[in-house]
Amino acid sequence: MIKASLRHRSAVALKVVCALLLLAVAPAKAADKTDPEADRKAMQAYFFAKFPKVAKEDFADGPYAVNEEMRKQWMEIMQFPPYEIALDEGRAEWETPFANGKHYADCFENKGEGIRQTYPRFIAETGQVETIEGAINRCRVENGEKPLDPMADTMAAVSAVMSESSRGKPFAITIPDDSRALAAYERGKEFFYSRKGQLGVSCASCHMSSAGQRLRGDILAPAVGILAAMPIYRSDWGSMGTSIRRISTCSSQTRALPLEPDDEEYRDLEYFLSYMSNGIPIAGPGARP
Numbered sequence: 001m002i003k004a005s006l007r008h009r010s011a012v013a014l015k016v017v018c019a020l021l022l023l024a025v026a027p028a029k030a031a032d033k034t035d036p037e038a039d040r041k042a043m044q045a046y047f048f049a050k051f052p053k054v055a056k057e058d059f060a061d062g063p064y065a066v067n068e069e070m071r072k073q074w075m076e077i078m079q080f081p082p083y084e085i086a087l088d089e090g091r092a093e094w095e096t097p098f099a100n101g102k103h104y105a106d107c108f109e110n111k112g113e114g115i116r117q118t119y120p121r122f123i124a125e126t127g128q129v130e131t132i133e134g135a136i137n138r139c140r141v142e143n144g145e146k147p148l149d150p151m152a153d154t155m156a157a158v159s160a161v162m163s164e165s166s167r168g169k170p171f172a173i174t175i176p177d178d179s180r181a182l183a184a185y186e187r188g189k190e191f192f193y194s195r196k197g198q199l200g201v202s203c204a205s206c207h208m209s210s211a212g213q214r215l216r217g218d219i220l221a222p223a224v225g226i227l228a229a230m231p232i233y234r235s236d237w238g239s240m241g242t243s244i245r246r247i248s249t250c251s252s253q254t255r256a257l258p259l260e261p262d263d264e265e266y267r268d269l270e271y272f273l274s275y276m277s278n279g280i281p282i283a284g285p286g287a288r289p
Helices: 002-025 036-050 056-061 068-077 084-095 132-142 153-164 179-193 203-207 243-253 264-276
Strands: 121-123 128-130 232-234 239-241 286-288
Touching: 036 056, 036 179, 036 264, 084 153, 121 179, 128 132, 128 179, 128 264, 132 153, 153 239, 179 203, 179 264, 239 243, 243 264
Parallel strands: 232 286
Antiparallel strands: 121 128, 232 239
C-alpha cells in the first residue's frame, strides 16, 4: 500500500511537471488562449508537490520556507529585524504632508491601509500595469511632488509601510477581461521563461526546477511567493529595496542588460509573478541575506 501510494504521488507530480513545462514552452497564440488561472494552479501544484512539507502560507518566506537550517538563522535575525530603521523612515515620510497639505493616504482607498495585496493592478485608463511603487509616484505627481526613484531607499521605505499594513492578507491580483490586461500578463509570463543575457538563463532557470538549491551562499527561492516579502532589506545592499530593484539586480547578475526601473517589461513580470502567488499572504517588509 505504501509503495502504491508513493507511485501514485510520483505519477501525479510528474503530470504536474509535464503540464507546467507545456505552459512554459507553448507561447500564447491569441488573447483568447490565455488562461492565467490554469497557469496559477499548475505552478502552485508544482511547488506543493516539490516541497510537500511546506505549508502554503509559508511560501511567503521565500528561501526560508524550503531550507530548515536557514529558516532557524532567519528567525533569530527577525527578532531584531534589520529593516526597522527604514520602516520608521517610511512612516515619517507617509505622515509628512505634501506642499498642498495632502498626504499619501489621500490617494488610496481605505487610506492605503491593507491594500498592498491587490498590487500590481491593470489600469484601464492607461492600458498598462501599475505596481505599488508606480501608484506611490502617481500620488506624488498628482499632488505636485516629484516622483521618487523606484530603486531608492525612500521609495522602498514608503512601500514598506503599505506592505506592513497588509501582512497576512493573501495576494488577490485580478486580471480583468480586457485584451490589454491579458497581453500584459502574457508578456510577464514570457519574460519569466525567456532566456536572456550572456549566461543564457531565465527567471525560471533559478526559481522553478532549481528552487531550494544553493547558488553560492544563497538558497534559490520558489517563484510562488517570491514577491510576498517585498520590499526587502538585503545585507549585501545594506538597505531596503523594492521588487524592481531586486529584478534589476537579477538582470545584472545573469549578465543581461538591466532595463529602466519602471520599464513595462518589469511591471508585466511583477504582474505575472504576483498573480501566480494569489492566495499566498503578504509578509513584507522582509529581510534576506
